[in-house]
Amino acid sequence: MSIDISARFSGLTLSSCLFNASGPRCTSSGELLELYNSKAGAVLSKSATPGFRVGNPKPRYFENQFGSLNSMGLPNEGIESYISIAAQLSNKAYIVSIAGLSKSDNMQMLRRLQKSGQAVDAVELNLSCPNVPGKAQIGYDFDSTKALLEEVFQVFDGKLGVKLPPYFDMIHFEQMAAILKAFPIAFVTCVNSIGNALIVDAESESVVIRPKSGFGGLGGDYLKPTGLANVRQFYKRLPGIPVIGVGGVKTGLDAFEYILCGATAIQVGSQLMREGIDCFERIAFELKTLMKTKGYKKLSQFRGKLKDG
Numbered sequence: 001m002s003i004d005i006s007a008r009f010s011g012l013t014l015s016s017c018l019f020n021a022s023g024p025r026c027t028s029s030g031e032l033l034e035l036y037n038s039k040a041g042a043v044l045s046k047s048a049t050p051g052f053r054v055g056n057p058k059p060r061y062f063e064n065q066f067g068s069l070n071s072m073g074l075p076n077e078g079i080e081s082y083i084s085i086a087a088q089l090s091n092k093a094y095i096v097s098i099a100g101l102s103k104s105d106n107m108q109m110l111r112r113l114q115k116s117g118q119a120v121d122a123v124e125l126n127l128s129c130p131n132v133p134g135k136a137q138i139g140y141d142f143d144s145t146k147a148l149l150e151e152v153f154q155v156f157d158g159k160l161g162v163k164l165p166p167y168f169d170m171i172h173f174e175q176m177a178a179i180l181k182a183f184p185i186a187f188v189t190c191v192n193s194i195g196n197a198l199i200v201d202a203e204s205e206s207v208v209i210r211p212k213s214g215f216g217g218l219g220g221d222y223l224k225p226t227g228l229a230n231v232r233q234f235y236k237r238l239p240g241i242p243v244i245g246v247g248g249v250k251t252g253l254d255a256f257e258y259i260l261c262g263a264t265a266i267q268v269g270s271q272l273m274r275e276g277i278d279c280f281e282r283i284a285f286e287l288k289t290l291m292k293t294k295g296y297k298k299l300s301q302f303r304g305k306l307k308d309g
């Protein structure tokens with residue numbers, strides 16, 4: 001029995017629904033080419049800023065058996081580099097993530113992407129970005145999110161999805177969904193890391209990463225139930241808008257659970273960092289094996305069909 005784990009969304013076709021999350025192993029041209037030559041169904045860039053950034057001092061990444069903590073400080077090659085490599089990635093969906101440090105940074109990058117024509121297949125706008133000082137990050141400031149999206153769609157008419165931070169309150173799911181519904185959003189990616197978490201090393205009585213007094217974004221197993229909840233909430237609230245699931249995907253079983261909650265495709269972050277690009281083939285094999293056991297031939301047979309009533 002042949003098992004199909006391909007995914008189609010917003011005019012993109014992925015031979016596998018599994019691809020990389022923005023951040024781990026997708027910063028340099030070499031890393032993007034490795035992803036292109038792997039079994040990942042698409043290639044997503046590290047979140048770009050207008051120019052090159054070296055990022056925060058190290059150690060800025062930590063992992064244990066439950067997941068990861070990072071405060072990378074957006075080290076990236078700059079938007080030009082992520083546009084110019086597109087020509088070498090032409091046989092797979094190539095998505096560029098952008099994370100301006102201000103609204104004008106984001107608008108500058110979107111104007112540049114608009115001018116580049118079809119070079120890039122889609123853009124993932126990272127809303128876990130700094131806002132004006134004294135205000136929450138954009139994704140937690142609903143008025144700023146709305147104002148940003150209003151400007152975004154005035155200058156950019158390509159495929160644009162948003163990467164959301166995790167939400168924890170029903171009213172926030174409702175408010176964010178109401179905003180997103182008003183725009184031609186190509187996809188919604190849930191979730192970014194849980195912000196400002198702290199891991200303590202009792203032996204050394206110290207924090208585990210150097211920037212921000214040890215506070216950083218939490219990923220991996222720690223994040224999975226929150227990721228599943230956010231995918232489920234937005235899948236139900238945004239009919240017709242594909243939801244991409246991310247957070248703690250290590251195995252085919254994790255991917256299956258995300259699809260059951262409604263995910264159209266799945267991104268892998270911390271596990272890609274740990275295992276390298278071979279994770280895509282392994283997780284795909286595990287997902288296909290599980291589907292075979294359950295008698296499913298394609299993802300649409302169980303996508304969103306979590307029994308919750």
Ligand SMILES: Cc1cc2nc3c(=O)[nH]c(=O)nc-3n(C[C@H](O)[C@H](O)[C@H](O)COP(=O)(O)O)c2cc1C
Nearest residue numbers: 021022023047126191192193219220247248269270
């Ligand atoms: C080292 C590292 C760097 C990251 N950088 C970004 C980034 O630049 N843009 C972004 O949207 N998310 C970034 N993330 C968040 C991931 O894309 C992902 O949302 C999060 O790690 C949850 O997935 P996971 O549990 O599979 O790691 C980063 C995560 C890690 C671990």
